[in-house]
Amino acid sequence: xxxxxxxxxxxxxxxxxxxxxxxxxxxxxxxxxxxxxxxxxxxxxxxxxxxxxxxxxxxxxxxxxxxxxxxxxxxxxxxxxxxxxxxxxxxxxxxxxxxxxxxxxxxxxxxxxxxxxxxxxxxxxxxxxxxxxxxxxxxxxxxxxxxxxxxxxxxxxxxxxxxxxxxxxxxxxxxxxxxxxxxxxxxxxxxxxxxxxxxxxxxxxxxxxxxxxxxxxxxxxxxxxxxxxxxxxxxxxxxxxxxxxxxxxxxxxxxxxxxxxxxxxxxxxxxxxxxxxxxxxxxxxxxxxxxxxxxxxxxxxxxxxxxxxxxxxxxxxxxxxxxxxxxxxxxxxxxxxxxxxxxxxxxxxxxxxxxxxxxxxxxxxxxxxxxxxxxxxxxxxxxxxxxxxxxxxxxxxxxxxxxxxxxxxxxxxxxxxxxxxxxxxxxxxxxxxxxxxxxxxxxxxxxxxxxxxxxxxxxxxxxxxxxxxxxxxxxxxxxxxxxxxxxxxxxxxxxxxxxxxxxxxxxxxxxxxxxxxxxxxxxxxxxxxxxxxxxxxxxxxxxxxxxxxxxxxxxxxxxxxxxxxxxxxxxxxxxxxxxxxxxxxxxxxx
Amino acid sequence: xxxxxxxxxxxxxxxxxxxxxxxxxxxxxxxxxxxxxxxxxxxxxxxxxxxxxxxxxxxxxxxxxxxxxxxxxxxxxxxxxxxxxxxxxxxxxxxxxxxxxxxxxxxxxxxxxxxxxxxxx
Numbered sequence: 001x002x003x004x005x006x007x008x009x010x011x012x013x014x015x016x017x018x019x020x021x022x023x024x025x026x027x028x029x030x031x032x033x034x035x036x037x038x039x040x041x042x043x044x045x046x047x048x049x050x051x052x053x054x055x056x057x058x059x060x061x062x063x064x065x066x067x068x069x070x071x072x073x074x075x076x077x078x079x080x081x082x083x084x085x086x087x088x089x090x091x092x093x094x095x096x097x098x099x100x101x102x103x104x105x106x107x108x109x110x111x112x113x114x115x116x117x118x119x120x121x122x123x124x125x126x127x128x129x130x131x132x133x134x135x136x137x138x139x140x141x142x143x144x145x146x147x148x149x150x151x152x153x154x155x156x157x158x159x160x161x162x163x164x165x166x167x168x169x170x171x172x173x174x175x176x177x178x179x180x181x182x183x184x185x186x187x188x189x190x191x192x193x194x195x196x197x198x199x200x201x202x203x204x205x206x207x208x209x210x211x212x213x214x215x216x217x218x219x220x221x222x223x224x225x226x227x228x229x230x231x232x233x234x235x236x237x238x239x240x241x242x243x244x245x246x247x248x249x250x251x252x253x254x255x256x257x258x259x260x261x262x263x264x265x266x267x268x269x270x271x272x273x274x275x276x277x278x279x280x281x282x283x284x285x286x287x288x289x290x291x292x293x294x295x296x297x298x299x300x301x302x303x304x305x306x307x308x309x310x311x312x313x314x315x316x317x318x319x320x321x322x323x324x325x326x327x328x329x330x331x332x333x334x335x336x337x338x339x340x341x342x343x344x345x346x347x348x349x350x351x352x353x354x355x356x357x358x359x360x361x362x363x364x365x366x367x368x369x370x371x372x373x374x375x376x377x378x379x380x381x382x383x384x385x386x387x388x389x390x391x392x393x394x395x396x397x398x399x400x401x402x403x404x405x406x407x408x409x410x411x412x413x414x415x416x417x418x419x420x421x422x423x424x425x426x427x428x429x430x431x432x433x434x435x436x437x438x439x440x441x442x443x444x445x446x447x448x449x450x451x452x453x454x455x456x457x458x459x460x461x462x463x464x465x466x467x468x469x470x471x472x473x474x475x476x477x478x479x480x481x482x483x484x485x486x487x488x489x490x491x492x493x494x495x496x497x498x499x500x501x502x503x504x505x506x507x508x509x510x511x512x513x514x515x516x517x518x519x520x521x522x523x524x525x526x527x528x529x530x531x532x533x534x535x536x537x538x539x540x541x542x543x544x545x546x547x548x549x550x551x552x553x554x555x556x557x558x559x560x561x562x563x564x565x566x567x568x569x570x571x572x573x574x575x576x577x578x579x580x581x582x583x584x585x586x587x588x589x590x
Numbered sequence: 591x592x593x594x595x596x597x598x599x600x601x602x603x604x605x606x607x608x609x610x611x612x613x614x615x616x617x618x619x620x621x622x623x624x625x626x627x628x629x630x631x632x633x634x635x636x637x638x639x640x641x642x643x644x645x646x647x648x649x650x651x652x653x654x655x656x657x658x659x660x661x662x663x664x665x666x667x668x669x670x671x672x673x674x675x676x677x678x679x680x681x682x683x684x685x686x687x688x689x690x691x692x693x694x695x696x697x698x699x700x701x702x703x704x705x706x707x708x709x710x711x
Contacts, residue, residue, distance in 0.1 A: 405606075
């Protein structure tokens with residue numbers, strides 16, 4: 001059985017009908033008290049009898065109003081009304097009304113059995129239960145009719161006693177009592193069986209109907225043991241008290257399950273923490289008060305449900321006491337909650353729980369997708385930086401092996417030519433050779449600057465310390481360097497080198513500083529870099545693309561850079577670069 | 591200094607070896623040998639016992655700095671002059687060591703440049 005999460009609307013007619021029924025029950029009860037008062041002082045039993053009817057009608061109407069979808073409310077109202085109507089009618093001095101009242105009083109037993117067996121949905125779920133109700137109906141409709149036919153009209157009251165035959169009436173009465181007793185035994189067995197197979201909370205909820213079933217069994221048994229006309233007053237009173245309590249208990253079960261709604265708030269909080277599948281199941285079980293609850297996830301490719309551990313799960317059949325609430329997204333099934341069927345009586349609660357869980361499942365899906373994308377972006381960014389570094393090294397090497405060597409060779413060749421020419425020769429040729437040699441040297445110098453900017457060989461060969469000291473040596477401002485000889489990964493050394501190199505370049509260009517201090521400290525899990533100058537300050541990190549590029553480069557390594565540059569107070573650039581970080585996917589050789 | 595100092599050239603680039611030999615011989619050095627890598631250079635230095643070794647830092651088999659260190663234990667040790675297509679900025683303070691006389695970028699190789707290093711050292 002799959003729940004449809006809808007709430008029927010209550011029309012004005014229904015509200016009026018409930019008010020009228022309530023008024024009628026009140027009137028009938030008072031009439032019953034008045035009728036009995038005419039025959040003598042009111043007994044406790046009579047008062048209790050009236051209270052039984054009122055209890056059923058009042059609780060039934062209350063339940064009907066609170067749970068319009070549940071047939072149990074109208075059914076309880078019916079049970080109470082039959083009770084009051086039948087008993088009051090037998091007090092009326094009119095054979096027809098008296099006879100009808102007698103019939104309705106017995107018909108009450110069938111309605112009561114139906115009420116007990118259809119708890120908590122108001123619907124019979126099995127053939128056996130239908131058969132039991134059938135027994136009660138058989139006894140209270142055709143057999144009752146026969147019995148009334150043969151029953152002698154007592155003081156002219158039985159309007160149906162057309163073929164008065166006391167013996168036949170007695171036999172039919174015995175058959176009725178035995179059949180009702182059999183029905184009552186079956187009723188107790190059926191409810192007892194359901195109770196045994198139910199989970200804890202459902203067992204507690206079933207307690208009142210079990211009491212009711214036992215009460216009807218006791219009553220029918222007493223009818224057999226005791227001859228007709230007599231009754232055990234104390235037993236009757238006890239049974240009345242039990243019958244008064246039954247509707248109230250059924251209502252309290254409803255109120256209890258209403259309290260479960262408060263659990264939904266906790267559930268939403270719990271689901272907000274994107275719980276593990278096991279915690280999700282526990283949270284749902286707690287919110288719904290059903291320890292047998294299970295969650296199954298739909299496997300679209302396999303067309304089957306699996307639990308969180310991937311085990312295939314079968315959905316429960318109808319009539320097993322379990323039900324299924326489907327969670328769908330955009331019409332696509334995602335998961336089901338397998339829960340006690342009694343929870344279907346809480347469509348609002350199940351809808352709230354289902355929405356909360358849908359949000360959690362959706363949240364989990366989005367979080368996983370974003371996380372995966374973020375991982376991919378970080379990995380690809382790291383790959384891009386690493387590929388860029390490799391490419392820089394390759395270009396530097398190509399320059400060295402190619403153009404630089406040719407220019408070196410050209411310079412040497414020009415020297416050789418100049419020597420061959422000696423002090424003699426054409427002065428014009430000699431000065432031309434001089435200029436050519438100067439040009440070659442200038443070209444070589446520019447090419448070396450370029451190569452050094454692309455990739456400082458000293459960084460890979462000698463490490464960060466040597467590279468930074470070399471950097472300091474050729475900075476025009478006085479630089480003091482405090483750095484160890486530790487080596488780090490090429491990515492970390494590259495980033496650190498470019499931070500310092502960019503910082504020194506900026507200081508030289510803009511800061512008008514006379515002194516720069518570079519400190520590099522290798523700590524447990526990161527390298528800390530500080531570059532201080534005594535210049536004019538006021539550096540704006542957003543102004544130059546160089547510093548922004550540094551921040552991007554550091555971000556690849558989860559590093560950070562901060563610039564403090566008060567106007568007139570010098571500049572401090574500090575950077576932290578983690579030395580422990582996940583290695584990106586290996587880059588294919590370039 | 592002996593005007594006819596002997597020198598061994600260790601470099602994998604044949605064009606440079608030829609040009610260096612031409613320049614240095616024009617400047618009064620006697621080029622007594624040439625080697626194409628660190629290993630053969632060390633052998634040649636042992637057998638030829640040159641006064642000077644012109645040593646490329648970027649050799650194909652072993653870094654020039656290490657060859658210089660190995661040469662320094664020869665008795666008598668040759669005077670080692672480091673050279674490279676790159677300039678001094680590519681090597682930084684590694685060029686300042688006890689194993690060599692100093693560094694001259696390749697395009698500036700000349701007898702005068704080597705003598706200037708000797709005079710300075």
